Amino acid sequence: DAGVIQSPRHEVTEMGQEVTLRCKPISGHNSLFWYRQTMMRGLELLIYFNNNVPIDDSGMPEDRFSAKMPNASFSTLKIQPSEPRDSAVYFCASSPDRGSYNEQFFGPGTRLTVL
């Protein structure tokens, strides 16, 4: 199993540009989570999907952020327009959600720098 796959691994962009982060969860996992990690705020949950449906997006900072999961094997997190304060590591994680056993498997992350 390849694990959770994220792309790109690094992204450097200029303020105002659109950024799209991609995630492929582990096959068979039906929950997918997007997190943002910064030194100041730690690991924050942005949004999570269950069976491709967004369940809780209360962590999404503002309207500039949007996330989609068009099918069970792909999700995107889009920032438009990007701002320097969006610089962070963005992690995608998936979970098999087997009843009470919900270990999360994290991808390697995308390090985003907005200049």
Next chain:
Amino acid sequence: GQQVMQIPQYQHVQEGEDFTTYCNSSTTLSNIQWYKQRPGGHPVFLIQLVKSGEVKKQKRLTFQFGEAKKNSSLHITATQTTDVGTYFCAGLSGSARQLTFGSGTQLTVLP
């Protein structure tokens, strides 16, 4: 909303010394998980605790879940340089599927 506090934020130990990190939740948890993140890496699942008062061991690591299911601890005996990283607790409450992560304890082991 649920809050999970973790202390200390940083811990420097000499190799061979013990290390403990503590986690406290504002609400009763259905379970608690622990993750380790190596520098430059991603969080990796270590263990899950479900039962009140549960204690689990993984080699030199001992995990405890409080009787009231609102606190937990991770203890490492005789730390090694390979233990370096940030240790996060993450709690799940009620029927929620989303974990609430603590702020993490960054462990540095001096050789």
